Amino acid sequence: MNYEVIDIRTVSSKGKGALSYLEIGKDILFDILRVYYIYGVPSGTKRGGHAHRKLKQLLFCPYGSVEIIMDDGCGRESVLLDRADKGLVVLPCIWREMKWISEDSVLCAAVSMYYDESDYIRDYDEFLRYIRDGEINGIC
């Protein structure tokens, strides 16, 4: 499936916690044009329920625990973001849902495009049609 789990580089200082960092061109292989974060979501709640046509995303959860459920039209896989030094790169043509495991979790996204509603596919049947056609014409 079109995703990758990455270890975010982290410097730990004895008795003083840790610092994690990402460098564009080294850790993230696409340019970042936008950063957003989602928080204050009651535990058990699912957000998402959409796919992107072109957007590439790096998701990470610096605090808490969020399950990312991904669907490529053939099957579903999930990744638990439960450590501040774990990242998930999600490429286009993947339907995703995000389930809040603990309410105080913060889900951050560093993404390749400005916000553009026309990049979203919010209907699952439309998503299935998009990837079927996309496989034929090389988009997905």
Ligand code: TYD
């Ligand atoms: P959405 O991406 O649908 O969030 P989720 O999938 O987590 O439910 O975005 C929720 C709302 O926020 C929607 O009205 C679009 C808006 N939004 C922006 O205005 N800018 C942004 O960068 C993002 C990600 C969303």
